[in-house]
Amino acid sequence: MIKKVVYGLGALALLLGLYGFYSRLFIGEREVNYGSYVTWGLWVAMYLFFAGISTGAYMLATLDHLFNIRLFKGAGKYALWGALVTMPAALITIAFDLGHMERIWKVYLSPNFGAPMAQLVWGYTLFFAVIVVSLILTLRRPHMFLTRVVMGIGLFLAIFLSGGVGALLSVNASRASWHAAMLPAQFPVFSLTSGVALLMILLGWFTPDDETRRQRVRLLGVAMIVLILVKAYYLWVDYSVALYSGVPDTARAVGLVLFGQYAWAFWGLQVALGMIVPLIVLAQPRLARNGFWAGLMGVLVLIGFAVARSNIIFPALAIPELEGLTEAFHGPHLNIDYAPSVMELSVVSGVVGLATLAYLIGVDALPFLKKYEVTK
């Protein structure tokens, strides 16, 4: 039943995305709301979001294929498949963000490896290949030493690429609220949390209801409680230090999140829906063992993370580099007040739909994913 509903939602999301895909591919970037001052918008935030899910899912797959955790035997393939379908989602959103996406090949042929963006393009391409190889090896040679070596390389890449996304932001010395080494340090934890949330959905909703599943989602729920508390601590540290020190640009960016135009999303979606509700529900052992509730909490955590990624990107860019700059010259895409356009939201909807359908079709059509294994 849940699967059918998710199929329907995925198809609907894809349908809603067709307008965005058409607009971006055949008209261009005219209908986006990001621009020359808020240089990166929803698509970059979603790139961070999907890339975080993919790398996080891979981290979870190592529980099975690298660390041989008995409870997760047989669950690694779902995590790997999840990582495989979410990585293209990340790449589509970031490719759509390029003014000349047809020139993406230049990053491969004439890369500036000193640039974080080039490092990430190469890194994620390599990571995608590693996911594919990992999936093949874990199916055909699950006990081979080489399989564990590849999984180890993949884990290393997953951690460093997660941090790399943070570095993409924090290397910008002019953006005070990003320019902290804490950002690359936090991002691998965010990825891990995203991965746990994804696995709660995949196992809770799309595997048979048995004792193994109950134990798995319960354990993931406990891990999620810890990770949410860690994330809450990070938020407290980031925001309290920013406000206390009063560095103008940083304090203003944090002010936009806590009390400004992004406050509704922060308090309503990121904190209440994405953190407090999952904490309460997952703290109830009866609910935490229930696949439906576990999956639902996974969805809420991911919604909270999507908003969290946006609340890292948008507010920092909504502070003008020079006071008065935004009033000095007027024109399209020279705004500082950013909210995603319908077209941007449509693209994200389509990408979510694509990834969802890709996962479900894989689970239903690919023999190795159809075969369900339980812990003896």
Place this chain on the structure above:
Amino acid sequence: MSERLSEKPNDARRRNFLRGLAGAGGAAAALAALDRMEAEPEQVAASLARAAAAVPQTVIEAGDNADVLIRMQADLARALKKQPAERRWVMVIDLRKCVGCHACAIACVAENKLPPGVVYRPVIEEEIGEYPNVTRRFIPRPCMQCENPPCVPVCPVYATYTNAEGVVEVNYAQCIGCRACLTACPYGARTSDFGYTYAEGTPNADGLILGHDAADDYERAPNFEYGKPWPREGHGSPMGNARKCHFCLHRVKEGLLPECVTTCIGRATLFGDANDPDSVVAQLIHRPNVIRLKEELGTKPRVYYIV
């Protein structure tokens, strides 16, 4: 040099005026080339180059009493005789003289045929104090052409770089439009070209030279940034690219001052070679009342403000 310094200012002005008349012939040739805009961009570029070559250097030397524009023309002519690596182009903006007319911003738009949403040199207006004790300050903000530009290392494809003369350029054909450089610039000095034209929404007037089609044709005709023709066709560059002030390098190479400099009604914007101790700019940038924006970031801008 000393002989020229001893000349009466009027003599110099008279000679410059006559040379200017001679230059007008070349300018006419350039206008004729512009009339042929329907030709291929490469042909137009070649025509313009020939026309530019036909323009004699209006002024190549000037005395200390000459208008500062004349002096800067002379500075420029001297600098162009040197190897590019021996020059260090800088801009000096005298905030005491800027009246906030925005002529430089508009001239820049015209010179570089900037579309809506793209601006190289906005003039920031700052209000200081509270009514009735209020004053205003105007701060033109071109690209700072930083010696340590944060925009350059973040480019994933080497599409932006500092040239031999110290000017940060964008290779439009290489740029993938990721806007990492826009994000990295501490001065907001780069804008992205989203492909608009000013003619959009303009009604057409059949049989008249005005109207959408005529305006659109003009807007889509090439500009000549970096010395190459860049027509606005399809989705080709510079649409989709990061764009920025380049000190009008295409003009400078032809012996012309940047458009914002020649247009400034208050002679507030000055340009020249800081490596030439006799140049106007070299004599100004070492004064104690000179500042650079956000010096604490270590970007070492080549744009100096006199306050």
